[in-house]
Amino acid sequence: VLPLYTLSLTKSGALRSDVPPDARSVWLLRLRCAGPAAMMPLIYPRLYNIREAGCDGQLLPPALSLSSEKLDPQTIFLLENGVEAFMYVGKSAPSGLVHDLLGLNSLDEAGVGPGSQPISLERRDSQISR
16 A cells, blocks of 8 residues: 555645645645544545445445546546545536536536636535535
């Protein structure tokens, strides 16, 4: 497991040369001040399949290993590191799931793509959004 965490740390904002100095300082401060439980997701983020959320009475499904092979274009994934969260919405994700989670009829309404701004998620009155 050590090689995996070492490689992940070299790809983090703390050690990358293409990260601005201010952002690198923030990363180093986060790593320095975090305890082991909070540090691990910073180094190796957690990936969740949103379609499986709420199954078996759990709030979040089990975390998946970080691999592009896990990214299915027919579902929605949440990647989080304890500080930031990113959502990957597959191009073929069911429109009902996209509507229940994001309140959009299609991804075209979000204006996503290169150079787009992040969108804010609002709490919706649907089971998957809770």
